Amino acid sequence: MLEVTLYFVQQLINGITIGSTYALIAIGYTMVYGIIGMINFAHGEVYMIGTYIAFMAITGLSMLGIEFLPIVFAVALISSMLVSSTFGLAIERVAYRPLRGGNRLIPLISAIGMSFFLQNYVRISQGARDIAMPSVVTGGWNFGPEHGFQASISYMQIIIFIATFISMTALTLFISRSRLGRACRATAQDLKMAGLLGINTNNVIAATFVIGAALAAVAGTLLGMYYGVANAYIGFLAGLKAFTAAVLGGIGSLPGAMLGGLILGISESMTAAYFSTEYKDVVSFGLLVLILLFKPTGILGKPEVEKI
Amino acid sequence: MKKKVAQKVLGLSASVLLAGSFSLANAETIKIAIAGPQTGDVAQYGDMQVIGAEMAVEQINAAGGVNGDKIEAIRYDDACEPKQAVAVANKIVNDGIKFVVGHLCSGSTQPASDVYEDEGILAISPASTNPEITQRGYKMIFRTIGLDSHQGPTAGRYIADKIKPSKVAVIHDKQQYGEGIATAVKKTLEEKGVNVALFEGVNKGDKDFSPLIAKLQKEKVDFVYYGGYHPELGQMLRQAAEKGFKAKFMGPEGVGNKDISQIAGDASEGLLVTLPPAFDQRPENKDLVQAFKDKSEDPSGAFVMTSYAAVKVIADAVAATKSQDTDAIQEYLRSHTFKTPMGEISFDDKGDLKGFDFEVYTWHADGSKSSVN
Incomplete structure (x- = not known):
């Protein structure tokens, strides 16, 4: 009995780890959708760039002989958030702003183009090969009987939990308490009206791209350190999973993105645990179809009200 | 006048081009x-x-x-x-x-x-x-x-005769190469009476194997054969080490490459690999x-x-x-x-080499390998 419970707990930990990083990336999709009603298909690429920058920072620091973990982590995180935010801002300026107000399909295409451009830009500037980095954080805690199945949680997983929790709390506080956050909510409710009431909606939209990109960079740094490999194409799958998470939770809703990420991560790890690893994507996308069948707006999504 | 010169220049360059292509x-x-x-x-x-x-x-x-x-x-x-x-x-x-x-x-x-x-x-x-x-x-x-139909049995025989594990898991990446060799290894192991507790595919390009590793730990597997390439196996080794899962791993020649040591670091020490003989x-x-x-x-x-x-x-x-x-x-x-x-080689009717065999090597954390014999 103990073993069964421990095994379940272990798989739950694994699921939450991967799910919380999906949630971090999903925020970027859901915020942009919530405000301008468009999907930013270049968002996965921002995550990929975040991973690359974190790798560069960590390698650079270890070349300087700095290996004190808190410093390494902080520098990697901050530099990757800064650079990725710049990319987020640039994507908005180049691929979205000039096309705003036109047909909704046009920015979609330009975002896909942006995604290809960024993939190939990184591929050309950083090389087509996978880059690999040894583990920065090793070890973990085991609990359970001495002989028999032990559940374990690695220090890296703990770091992922804590970093995700802090980012999510900060974002929630920012949206609910700060002036810009209030402007974000107002713009999401009604872009035109918010503009008429004196909110600089251009800045608000730019800010959502920046926030989304910064969170994707957090995910990029964490997963980069966890897996230790990256290439120019990791953004595609990560973006797809995060987008699924956003839709699952109800696109446009922040708590929805967090919930969607966790559900996706846990369902993947449970499928691998009790069924088979090869079907984990089948089950998680099957789940998406089921939920959308019964609740087309996602778990926490609100039905779209026709704006007059 | 100018036109004529231009024509001449053009003609000249054309003939140079022609001459070039002739040569x-x-x-x-x-x-x-x-x-x-x-x-x-x-x-x-x-x-x-x-x-x-x-x-x-x-x-x-x-x-x-x-x-x-x-x-x-x-x-x-x-x-x-x-x-x-x-x-x-x-x-x-x-x-x-x-x-x-x-x-x-x-x-x-x-x-x-x-x-x-x-x-x-x-x-x-x-x-x-x-x-x-x-x-x-x-x-x-x-x-x-x-061929994998030789490489698989070579690996399988080595596992059964030299390692003698109590419980084996065979994992593959569902690709033609990976699943093919994994199936061949599984067949040999079963013929030799080795207990293959798990035969499972993973998605190529996947990075998170922690659920799979927990499953292997629960099943008390002490030997893992992976059919596929190094990016996935490297990740498995790395995550297995983090989780304190101490089974021995083995893979085909598709994992034998210095990058696996880059990805997995010290966890790649002791990995078994079947490779073509070290001709160098x-x-x-x-x-x-x-x-x-x-x-x-x-x-x-x-x-x-x-x-x-x-x-x-x-x-x-x-x-x-x-x-x-x-x-x-x-x-x-x-x-x-x-x-x-590679020595004197000849081909059979199918186009395969005659008398080619794979050998088992132990991989080291610095990316080098040594023969197990």
Whole structure:
């Protein structure tokens, strides 16, 4: 009995780890959708760039002989958030702003183009090969009987939990308490009206791209350190999973993105645990179809009200 | 007046161009396409192929070429993707090339070989080990490497006879190569009475294997065989070490590459790998190994010598038949023996090597390997 419970707990930990990083990336999709009603298909690429920058920072620091973990982590995180935010801002300026107000399909295409451009830009500037980095954080805690199945949680997983929790709390506080956050909510409710009431909606939209990109960079740094490999194409799958998470939770809703990420991560790890690893994507996308069948707006999504 | 000068200049340059193309046509070159992954996550194997094949081209040309003709090697990138491999194959047809050294990944070689067979292009793969490739009665498809139907049993016998594990898991990446060899290993193990508790596929490109590792821990597996390539196995080793899962791992030649040590670090120490014999350590290849080292290239990669041999075989056959007629050459290949850095090699009717065997090596954290015997 103990073993069964421990095994379940272990798989739950694994699921939450991967799910919380999906949630971090999903925020970027859901915020942009919530405000301008468009999907930013270049968002996965921002995550990929975040991973690359974190790798560069960590390698650079270890070349300087700095290996004190808190410093390494902080520098990697901050530099990757800064650079990725710049990319987020640039994507908005180049691929979205000039096309705003036109047909909704046009920015979609330009975002896909942006995604290809960024993939190939990184591929050309950083090389087509996978880059690999040894583990920065090793070890973990085991609990359970001495002989028999032990559940374990690695220090890296703990770091992922804590970093995700802090980012999510900060974002929630920012949206609910700060002036810009209030402007974000107002713009999401009604872009035109918010503009008429004196909110600089251009800045608000730019800010959502920046926030989304910064969170994707957090995910990029964490997963980069966890897996230790990256290439120019990791953004595609990560973006797809995060987008699924956003839709699952109800696109446009922040708590929805967090919930969607966790559900996706846990369902993947449970499928691998009790069924088979090869079907984990089948089950998680099957789940998406089921939920959308019964609740087309996602778990926490609100039905779209026709704006007059 | 100006117009006339311009016309003259134009005429002159045109004739220079013509002369240029004539001189190219006169000095007959034998073009060999080197088709393999030059980008993507298994591009390291493409590197091995390129340095091996280009060294052969360089040395053959330096020794006077083939009956006085030079060989020209042209690289094509299939990124180890079946779709791109077919596009590459069609490009090779359009470029009028008669010989191919490639492809590497079995999943690429299989669809590309259909094109080569139809178009009468002779292809020698230095790395594709899936048995299916030469079992379709094709005339034009050869390989200078062994088969998974031999590699699998070699691995299986080693596990059963030397390691004697109590519970084995066989994992694969659902690709033609990975699942093929995993199935062969599982079959041998079961014949030997070893308990295979788990046979499961993972998705290629996946990074998170923690649920799978927890499952292996729960099943108390003490030996894991992985059929596939190094990016996934490297990740498994890394996450297994983090979770304190201490089973021994083994993989086929698709994992034997220095990057696995980069990804997995110390966790790659002690990994077992079946590889082609270490031809670079044979005394008769000393000069060749030195030639690689002079160019600061690494001759120890699994497919360096097999690629060298593939080019050498094509060159020898062209020299002996005094033609680039691939039909005559494929007959010549099947009926003669060739002297290569892999030793004397010959092909059977299917296009497979006669008497090739894989050996078991222990991988080390610094990316080197040592024979288990």
